[in-house]
Amino acid sequence: MEQATRRGTRRSRAVLAVVTAAALGVAGCDAVGGDSPAPSGTEAKQGRPSPKPTPVWDTGPDSVAAVGDSITRGFDACSVLTDCPEVSWATGGSEQVDSLAVRLLGRAGAAERSWNHAVTGARMADLPGQMAQAVRRGPELVAVMAGANDACRDTTSAMTPVADFRADFREAMRTLREALPKAQVYVASVPDLKRLWSQGRTNPLGKQVWKLGVCPTMLGDADALDAAATQRRETVRKRVEDYNEVLEEVCAEDRRCRFDGGAVYEYRFGTEQLSQWDWFHPSVDGQAKLAEIAYRTVTATKW
Numbered sequence: 001m002e003q004a005t006r007r008g009t010r011r012s013r014a015v016l017a018v019v020t021a022a023a024l025g026v027a028g029c030d031a032v033g034g035d036s037p038a039p040s041g042t043e044a045k046q047g048r049p050s051p052k053p054t055p056v057w058d059t060g061p062d063s064v065a066a067v068g069d070s071i072t073r074g075f076d077a078c079s080v081l082t083d084c085p086e087v088s089w090a091t092g093g094s095e096q097v098d099s100l101a102v103r104l105l106g107r108a109g110a111a112e113r114s115w116n117h118a119v120t121g122a123r124m125a126d127l128p129g130q131m132a133q134a135v136r137r138g139p140e141l142v143a144v145m146a147g148a149n150d151a152c153r154d155t156t157s158a159m160t161p162v163a164d165f166r167a168d169f170r171e172a173m174r175t176l177r178e179a180l181p182k183a184q185v186y187v188a189s190v191p192d193l194k195r196l197w198s199q200g201r202t203n204p205l206g207k208q209v210w211k212l213g214v215c216p217t218m219l220g221d222a223d224a225l226d227a228a229a230t231q232r233r234e235t236v237r238k239r240v241e242d243y244n245e246v247l248e249e250v251c252a253e254d255r256r257c258r259f260d261g262g263a264v265y266e267y268r269f270g271t272e273q274l275s276q277w278d279w280f281h282p283s284v285d286g287q288a289k290l291a292e293i294a295y296r297t298v299t300a301t302k303w
Contacts, residue, residue: 056255059299061140061184063113064101066090067130067172068145071191072118076275077284080209083120089282089290090143091116097287100143100186100294115139123149124165124243127172135179142176142183143294145264147190147243152215156235159217166246173254185257186298188290189244189265193218194237196280199271206279214278240265258303263293 066072066088074092078084086092091114092099093107101114115137117130124146134142150160160168176183193215200206201222210219217236221229244265251257271279273286282290 057184057258057303058140059301061104063137063139064091064104064141064143065115065134065137065139066118066143067127067134068118069122069149070120071148071282072116072145073120074287075120076278076281077287080277085116087284087287088116089287089294092287094284096284097291099291100298103291103295104298121149122146123160124168125160127168128175131172131175135176138180140183141186141298143186145188147240147247148193150243151190151193151236151239152217154216156217156232159236159239162242162246165243166250169246169250173250177254182256185251185254186294187247187251187257187259188294189247189260189262190240191269192237192265193240194233195269196274197222197233199269200274200279203279209278210280214280219280258297260293260297263297264290267293
């Protein structure tokens with residue numbers, strides 16, 4: 001009887017030890033020693049920090065290509081009726097401008113890894129072809145400024161229809177995406193042409209140059225303030241606003257595209273920012289202001 005009692009006591013103690021160990025395991029107490037194996041499965045995933053996702057937009061691209069029109073070629077910034085790509089807001093090497101490429105890549109880097117495919121007089125219909133040239137360089141960022149010449153026609157009826165403008169811009173973006181799916185795009189808004197007229201019309205020399213055919217829809221009969229002239233200029237301004245709406249909407253369809261939010265259109269260009277020869281295209285100082293806007297948009301950490 002006594003032996004049976006001792007055996008029963010030993011069994012009770014053993015059962016108690018097993019139950020206690022099980023309880024500690026279920027509760028997840030810190031009783032597990034440093035030599036114990038690491039947790040596995042779901043517990044391991046919960047304890048391991050998640051890898052940071054690769055950002056869609058890189059604020060420091062390593063190469064830049066530019067497409068567009070006379071503004072991006074620095075037209076009339078250095079001498080009359082002449083391109084001056086050295087002062088281009090996008091890719092120029094001028095110290096007075098500090099172009100977008102120089103700000104992103106440094107002066108030496110910009111000289112080696114930036115390319116200007118813009119053409120004076122180009123319209124949006126020309127952009128797909130320029131984009132096809134640009135993609136051959138494999139740029140990480142493409143800077144776009146186009147649309148002013150679509151509004152600057154001989155008559156308002158000759159301005160590029162908004163639907164055509166949209167189709168051409170979409171085609172340019174497709175050309176880029178088919179070749180470079182991860183390239184980034186900066187899109188500048190079309191400047192407020194009416195403001196450029198209102199500033200430049202105070203200069204007699206500028207108005208003489210305008211008569212050579214600079215943006216007739218806006219600058220023709222520069223001093224005329226009658227109802228017809230006022231309506232003509234308002235029609236051009238409205239078309240520019242429609243173009244900017246297209247640029248914003250098409251850019252928004254692409255996760256690697258940034259529109260400037262209308263910053264160029266809204267910038268209050270004064271006489272210091274206008275060419276001393278035609279009082280319409282950006283001067284060297286105006287090109288520097290465009291570079292500032294572009295750099296601010298490209299390097300913004302939140303968008």
